[in-house]
Amino acid sequence: MAPAKHTLIALVEDKPGVLNRMASLFRRRSFNIESIAVGRSEVPNISRTTIVVDGTTTSVEQVRKQLDKIIDVVRVVELSDEDTISRELALVKVKANSATRSEIMQIVDIFRANIVDVSPDSLTVEVTGDENKIDSLLTLLQGFGIRELARTGRIAMIRGLLSPLQSEKDSSNARAKKKKEQTSVDAY
Amino acid sequence: MKMTGAQIIFECMVKEGVEVVFGILGGAVLPLYDTLPQYPQLHHVLVRHEQGAAHAADGYARVTGKVGVCFATSGPGATNLVTGIANAHLDSVPMVAITGQVARPFIGKDAFQEVDITGITLPITKHNYLVRNASQMAETVKEAFYLARTGRPGPVLIDVPKDVFTEEVEFNMPNRVNIAGYKPTLQGHPTQIKKAAKLINEANQPVILAGRGVLISGASAKLKQLAETAQIPVVTTLLGISCFPETHILNFGMVGMHGLAAANMALYETDLIIAIGMRFDDRVTSNVSTFAPKAKIIHIDIDPAEIGKNVRVDVPIVGDVKVVLNELNKLVESRQNLGWFEQLDTWRKEHPSTYIRESEGILPQYVVRKIYEATKGNAIITTGVGQNQMWAAQYYLFDKPNTFVSSGGLGTMGFGLPAAIGAKIGCPDETVWCIDGDGSFQMTIQELATIAQERAAVKIAILNNGFLGMVRQWQEMFYDKRYVATPLSGPDFVKIAEAYGIGGVRVKNKIDVIPAIEKAMAEDGPFLLDFSVEPEENVYPMVPPGEDINAMVEEPRETVKVDSQKIKTRNM
Numbered sequence: 001m002a003p004a005k006h007t008l009i010a011l012v013e014d015k016p017g018v019l020n021r022m023a024s025l026f027r028r029r030s031f032n033i034e035s036i037a038v039g040r041s042e043v044p045n046i047s048r049t050t051i052v053v054d055g056t057t058t059s060v061e062q063v064r065k066q067l068d069k070i071i072d073v074v075r076v077v078e079l080s081d082e083d084t085i086s087r088e089l090a091l092v093k094v095k096a097n098s099a100t101r102s103e104i105m106q107i108v109d110i111f112r113a114n115i116v117d118v119s120p121d122s123l124t125v126e127v128t129g130d131e132n133k134i135d136s137l138l139t140l141l142q143g144f145g146i147r148e149l150a151r152t153g154r155i156a157m158i159r160g161l162l163s164p165l166q167s168e169k170d171s172s173n174a175r176a177k178k179k180k181e182q183t184s185v186d187a188y
Numbered sequence: 189m190k191m192t193g194a195q196i197i198f199e200c201m202v203k204e205g206v207e208v209v210f211g212i213l214g215g216a217v218l219p220l221y222d223t224l225p226q227y228p229q230l231h232h233v234l235v236r237h238e239q240g241a242a243h244a245a246d247g248y249a250r251v252t253g254k255v256g257v258c259f260a261t262s263g264p265g266a267t268n269l270v271t272g273i274a275n276a277h278l279d280s281v282p283m284v285a286i287t288g289q290v291a292r293p294f295i296g297k298d299a300f301q302e303v304d305i306t307g308i309t310l311p312i313t314k315h316n317y318l319v320r321n322a323s324q325m326a327e328t329v330k331e332a333f334y335l336a337r338t339g340r341p342g343p344v345l346i347d348v349p350k351d352v353f354t355e356e357v358e359f360n361m362p363n364r365v366n367i368a369g370y371k372p373t374l375q376g377h378p379t380q381i382k383k384a385a386k387l388i389n390e391a392n393q394p395v396i397l398a399g400r401g402v403l404i405s406g407a408s409a410k411l412k413q414l415a416e417t418a419q420i421p422v423v424t425t426l427l428g429i430s431c432f433p434e435t436h437i438l439n440f441g442m443v444g445m446h447g448l449a450a451a452n453m454a455l456y457e458t459d460l461i462i463a464i465g466m467r468f469d470d471r472v473t474s475n476v477s478t479f480a481p482k483a484k485i486i487h488i489d490i491d492p493a494e495i496g497k498n499v500r501v502d503v504p505i506v507g508d509v510k511v512v513l514n515e516l517n518k519l520v521e522s523r524q525n526l527g528w529f530e531q532l533d534t535w536r537k538e539h540p541s542t543y544i545r546e547s548e549g550i551l552p553q554y555v556v557r558k559i560y561e562a563t564k565g566n567a568i569i570t571t572g573v574g575q576n577q578m579w580a581a582q583y584y585l586f587d588k589p590n591t592f593v594s595s596g597g598l599g600t601m602g603f604g605l606p607a608a609i610g611a612k613i614g615c616p617d618e619t620v621w622c623i624d625g626d627g628s629f630q631m632t633i634q635e636l637a638t639i640a641q642e643r644a645a646v647k648i649a650i651l652n653n654g655f656l657g658m659v660r661q662w663q664e665m666f667y668d669k670r671y672v673a674t675p676l677s678g679p680d681f682v683k684i685a686e687a688y689g690i691g692g693v694r695v696k697n698k699i700d701v702i703p704a705i706e707k708a709m710a711e712d713g714p715f716l717l718d719f720s721v722e723p724e725e726n727v728y729p730m731v732p733p734g735e736d737i738n739a740m741v742e743e744p745r746e747t748v749k750v751d752s753q754k755i756k757t758r759n760m
Contacts, residue, residue: 065493074369
């Protein structure tokens with residue numbers, strides 16, 4: 001069975017409204033999106049968007065193709081689970097007092113998470129990992145009382161040297177070469 | 189050279205080959221119009237409502253294949269364009285709409301006549317722009333025209349703040365467009381084309397299902413070659429009408445909700461659908477789960493997102509229809525397929541969907557057929573939406589590409605009249621008829637003024653049944669004849685035409701139909717015919733919405749017997 005969650009990377013031109021274009025597309029086509037994370041990429045003026053799609057309710061193929069139709073979207077690739085490193089960051093504010101503090105710190109230790117803020121009645125934990133790891137930590141912290149939670153959504157990358165934009169460059173070069181032999185786009 | 193934003197727009201438009209602009213002005217777009225006289229080569233058509241501008245540009249684009257251009261002012265001007273833009277979007281019509289916007293310092297302040305038109309049109313344009321500096325203007329206009337006409341065509345909107353029209357900048361004509369995220373695939377994949385050819389050469393009962401993509405790509409000759417080489421019957425979508433001659437023996441007509449019986453039966457029995465430049469709209473497929481149950485499907489389309497969107501596809505080919513067919517034709521073997529053709533031909537004879545029965549009163553189908561005969565099939569026909577549209581599609585035979593101009597995807601009532609203006613201005617030497625309903629016609633009736641001002645020789649035939657006819661038909665069939673809000677008390681259309689300085693005749697008797705059509709044809713200018721037709725005439729065949737294609741309803745009380753009893757008849 002295909003995994004329920006699919007990761008798509010969309011490289012987009014850093015232009016006004018581009019996020020709006022994507023969000024509007026998801027809404028009007030009733031695409032179910034689990035998370036979306038946006039930030040800069042290695043190329044100036046190109047932003048990198050990581051989108052997690054629920055494949056049980058939404059056709060991932062359609063999401064990919066429809067995203068690709070947005071003019072400001074330069075490239076969309078789907079990452080397969082095996083070749084992908086994916087991470088999410090979460091900040092968790094947990095209730096803590098002298099009785100519970102050390103127990104929380106032990107849990108945080110096991111998860112190789114960090115404590116980034118301490119107050120007399122709280123601890124703020126920073127944790128990085130895949131969704132499962134963060135979910136597990138949250139389950140354990142639940143009992144102490146989570147006051148505040150912020151998660152970034154998944155960001156992901158292919159293992160090895162390959163990058164989505166480079167493979168785009170290669171294929172577009174090849175296409176450009178081919179195009180010279182073809183009917184020009186402008187002609188009709 | 190220094191130029192204003194407005195001058196740059198016109199310079200670029202002239203370079204793109206624009207000859208006609210449809211529009212109506214207002215405060216925010218005034219500087220653009222003030223610059224217009226500097227470009228006397230541009231013909232500006234003043235419409236009476238912005239929806240008319242968009243539809244006229246749409247009709248112009250469909251018949252000429254060029255990009256249609258329309259102008260509107262900010263706020264209500266821009267929002268009035270919206271229906272027309274959505275219409276062009278759903279039917280893949282190349283269009284550039286330029287709207288004025290409030291001056292930059294006022295943007296976001298809810299200023300007078302300010303709306304976020306780029307936000308509003310985001311889901312109904314191929315792309316849109318808000319030009320924040322005149323220095324971006326040349327590149328933006330160039331890109332807009334390129335996007336509108338290439339790949340899968342569509343409308344592109346450029347929103348220009350009032351003070352950007354007047355801003356002076358150094359102008360250099362950009363030579364080429366480079367959009368990183370936009371590289372339409374023209375060439376079909378050779379392996380896929382080989383697979384398709386193999387399926388075609390092996391199929392016993394193939395059918396070509398051709399759509400508007402064939403017209404957009406200018407591939408009618410290639411399509412004809414394919415059909416004739418392998419003797420493959422052709423059926424078309426509503427918007428595919430005229431892409432393959434309708435008098436051709438291999439053409440079995442339109443498919444879908446009001447498709448001809450033989451065409452729908454062919455789709456049900458076929459073992460291979462070669463779908464070309466179409467998108468399996470629900471009006472074509474009806475119930476997708478039972479669509480073409482015995483068929484493998486080859487789908488050729490320039491838009492990869494259309495492939496596999498609605499129906500499963502066995503051999504997808506992404507590419508320009510003409511380019512793909514050119515390659516495919518090299519691999520398709522010449523052959524005769526008499527058995528299958530004869531089967532279809534028998535269905536066509538046993539189910540004459542476009543038979544006109546004897547009647548005392550004027551049947552709308554009769555009017556359409558007489559217009560066909562009077563024009564010898566040699567006219568551009570625009571339609572409204574509803575029964576008039578379906579009768580025009582069924583009873584006029586279109587042989588020349590781009591002669592049937594109709595709103596398919598959006599189904600916009602009121603499209604016919606302004607589209608006819610655009611068509612006539614785009615093809616002044618062609619005869620242009622607008623076949624409309626009394627309901628549809630009244631939605632953009634104000635454009636009679638545009639026709640009068642332009643002296644555009646559009647012939648108008650109103651199939652006047654005093655109802656919103658198609659809706660009434662649904663009420664009759666699915667709502668126990670509860671005719672809620674469908675009876676219309678229309679005005680005297682002839683008097684209205686006269687008020688605009690347009691001649692007209694009201695036709696109440698069948699005997700007067702032919703002379704009236706001849707009179708309209710003999711007039712130099714525009715002419716209106718108001719036909720009082722049978723008020724409760726229905727469009728048949730009909731596949732009830734959402735049902736299987738084989739649940740098709742033909743003429744009532746007519747027992748229809750088909751091979752294996754696939755096609756049922758509902759006794760009304």
